[in-house]
Amino acid sequence: MTMFDAQETSSERPAVCPVHAQPDHPKVKPARVGVLVANLGTPDDTGYWSMRRYLNEFLSDKRVVDISNWIWQPLLQLVILTKRPFSSGAAYKSIWNEEDNESPLLTITKKQTAAIRAKMVAEYGDDVRVDFCMRYGNPSTKSKVQEMVDAGCTKILFFPLYPHYAGATSATANDQFFRALIAQKQQPIARIVEPYFEDTAYIDALAKSIEAAYAKADKKPDVLVCSYHGMPIRYLMEGDRYHCECQKTTRLLKERLGWADTEIRTTFQSVFGREEWLKPYTVEEVARMASEEGIKNIAICAPAFSADCIETLEEINEEIKESFEEAGGEHFTYIPCLNDDPAHINALSGIINRNLRGWLR
Structure with a gap:
């Protein structure tokens, strides 16, 4: 288990049988609020098949390329995905985080999430669980929604980390979140953070x-x-x-x-x-x-x-x-992106706090 994982699991609360329930009632986790931040995504490595899987998922998204499948998919599968994984893999290699064997986007998103989590814990204690997901690649939106539900999150605030709305960014991230909710027997209450381009x-x-x-x-x-x-x-x-x-x-x-x-x-x-x-x-x-x-x-x-x-x-x-x-x-x-700069984390945390109103103390 990494330090990043340990920060999330160290505060897990045990499931208990609800008050006044029958003894054989399934145990449930104490209710929490989940904050799930999302970014575009990343290949698992720079090799051909990893790049092909990632590019296939990305370029098959109708929000990204809205050409009819009968035209687009043969071109994508037979032409683009036979060549582009090599050039994209080379591009990723030039920036790859070799120390952690991951893309810079994944490294930075982990740091952003840890910084936001620290602020939420300071504000709300164990009542909030903060994690991140990717629209394409890993960790998937579906897996992280499931983890939040399993951890007792009855409400989830979904935060696509795109300042500006676009169908190919914010909307497709939201689509994937909604798909993840479909799989839940007991769906958590959900909120979506709106774009923050003028915050x-x-x-x-x-x-x-x-x-x-x-x-x-x-x-x-x-x-x-x-x-x-x-x-x-x-x-x-x-x-x-x-x-x-x-x-x-x-x-x-x-x-x-x-x-x-x-x-x-x-x-x-x-x-x-x-x-x-x-x-x-x-x-x-x-x-x-x-x-x-x-x-x-x-x-x-x-x-x-x-x-x-x-x-x-x-x-x-x-x-x-x-x-x-x-x-x-x-x-x-x-000039680098804002990444995990303290001023950026403060801005994102402020946006989260405003969107959590009515859900927490």
Whole structure:
């Protein structure tokens, strides 16, 4: 058992027969409230079959790719999944946490969960159980919901760690949570935490991380690029509010920093397929800034990601950086995600506390 596991199991309370129940009544655990935070997911390792399983689960999600199965699945199974596991595995290898043999996203999510748990225990004692799950890969949402029910959680607060709503992130995480509830004979009461893209503490935590990075920089960046994960423009036209929420985060961040419009920009990364996605594309925009505007010194952050992962550590800090430098850029500063920074943990814990109102003391 790891230290992380021990923190969760050390406070388990024994099951007892309910008061006034017959002697043969099944024993039940004392009622608790569960807080289940969720992130995107991670392969178990960088090998071909592990990557293939992970990518198959991810790319078979209709919230991610909403093409008809009779068109998409043959292409996915016979073409994409025969090649992409190799390239994706190589990308993961370049950032893999070799010491713990896990992806950085898993490492960081564990730290975030432990920090949030410490705050919840200080506030509510043993009445709250805090854990995490992944939408794709392990630990699965279904397994963690089952563990919470087994531990006596009669209420569960589900918290997708995405500041901005998107069908391919928040909604699919919620879908999986609801599927897990279907399997329960006695379903716990459930609440979903809404997106927190405009939360004051979240914006302040972002601003402080940027101020700290600028203070350490040898030369102050000319522009801060806020790079958000992309999605097809069609999704926006169909009602997905992700684009609007990203734009508002950038505006609130600019106002909190006291900057001019020229000092901060919004872009979108991780384009997939031939469909037109939200623009400007980060990889193209940073190159254009260097070649056409003569901007040689930029910083880039990723406000839509609660933890550093393949899209930030490999795509931004390698692919996008290379695009900028090849176009003439000279100074590229990547500002890490908020991860388990105390200001971020305080923001997340505050959001959790607000959503627990009425459930606890």
